[in-house]
Amino acid sequence: MSGTESIGSALREAPVVVLVEPQLGQNIGMAARAMGNFGLKELRIVNPRDGWPNVHAKRAAAGADAIVDGARLFDTVHAAIADCSLVLATTARAHDQAKPVLAPEAAVRELAGEIAGAGRAAILFGRERWGLTNQEVALADRIVTFPVDPEFASLNLAQAVLLMGYEWFKCAKGGVLPFVATERSVRASKEQEQAFFDTLVTELDRVEFLRPPEKRDTMIVNLRNIFSRMEATKQDMQTLHGAIKAIAEGRKGPARGGVLDGEEAARLRALLATTGAGRMPDEQGPVRGLARLLRRNTSDAERVLWKALTRDRRFAGQFKRQTPVGRQIPDFVSFPFRVAIELIAANEPDDLTKDRGERRTWLETRGYRVVDVREADVVGDLEGELARLEKNLETP
Incomplete structure (x- = not known):
């Protein structure tokens, strides 16, 4: 379409953004996103190279769909700015034209004054490769340029829109931030x-x-x-x-929430195996309390393995530690993979070995695979144990 249409009063609170012959739909979409960030509502496009509507623009807008959907298409810059009383042209090059050259801060103050006086204001942005022509700049009332390194002055189209949008919103809203630091407690006496x-x-x-x-x-x-x-x-x-x-x-003992060393943690597991026989994990009493202590008081090898399981992308989020499965509490369990890991300490007490065997039988009859991992191997060859575990997860 070409020409002008009446503009709703709701759009008169911010300047119009005019993109002159933009080349890529992605750049139009990113410019629309920058507009949405800073309260610029109306987008006008002059003769886009790849046509309109453009699916790439919609994808790159990242949620600024209303701005893209409401964009108006024009054949010429004359038509795009016909209803505007103040037009600013953004450029990184001196065009040797006798008109004021403003920094973004000063430019948005003029825009705000024009809009406050019931005027209509627009900002022109040129092509990605060479910006605005002399003839197009001549149509503007002011030139806006950015304080950038002259040896690398070219800005991406969306970056230029973002900079002007930022200055506009800061001026229009008085620089008020969307949130402030949380209130501190009173100063110590x-x-x-x-x-x-x-x-x-x-x-x-x-x-x-x-x-x-x-x-x-x-x-x-x-x-x-x-x-x-x-x-x-x-x-x-x-x-x-x-x-x-x-x-x-x-270090505190388990009753104070501290950390046991490896030998103490092994004795705690043995005590759980002896005391917890036949009890459900959710019962009040020794099993529930000891299971809670096991989660809090790990062996050195268990801490190393748990850290690896939570950070390695192959396993992250898939395993839980000391979590009941029915009435059993394996060292680690993955419900998605239906795999339980038993961490085997050196010189393990007979009661603990027997308890592990009973737990293995119980879990396997319910469709869980049980993988034994020796603590010494975790400490000595963690990568090797993780690779072996990955193979077990891949095995149906």
Whole structure:
């Protein structure tokens, strides 16, 4: 189509974007997306090379469908800007024309003033390869250029639209951000700061950090200044206080939520095998509690294997650790693959070996494949064990 049509009042809140002879549908779509980001609603296209409508433009718009669907087609720049009272031409080249040259910030202020006075404003963007011609620039009232490196001044079409859209929206909305930082808790009192600092100094004295004695006072002053500069909140102080206490007290036992070493974790599994016989995992009592402790207290090899299963793209998201399958709790289980992994420790107690055998039988009768993995192999050849596991997953 060509010519002009009446423009709805809803579109008069922002300048019109005019793309002059754009070459690729993808660039039109990306320009429409940039428009949508910054409140530019009306798109006019002059003689697009690949015709219109263009499926590539729709795909590249990434959700800005209303702008693409509402785009109007014109045969000439004259027709595209016929109803406009202020026209700005964007260019990276000096056209030696006697008209004002503006940076984007100044340009959008003129656009805003024109629209506020019930005028109609438009921004011209040229072809991807060589921009606007002298004749097209001559139709504009102002020239807009961007402060870019003169040795590499050419911008992608969508980038140019995005820069102008950004400046327009910032001007129109007063630079207000869509969200702000979450509200911090109230600032810590001096009493709370002192309590934390007393704990810190006490623990540092215990490990003889504040030495030699003649430098102790200076070191304490330096430390205090570090935390004073933080302007810490009450929550900050509580977190730091807890961290210092946790470091000072070291590893906790399972009742305190700590981590067992490999030998302790093996004994815990043996205890679960002995105590949990015949109980369902959801029962109140030893099985449920011990299973929860196993998830929290892993052996070194189990931590290594679990880290690999969660990060390796071959297995990520497919396995769960210490998760009940019926009344059984294998070390790892994949419900999509119906595979259970049993991690075998060296010198495993007889009770634990017997429990694993019963668990294997129970799982296999219900369609699960059980893969035994030795802890020593995980530590010594993790990649080899992962490759072997991948083959087991591929086996029907």
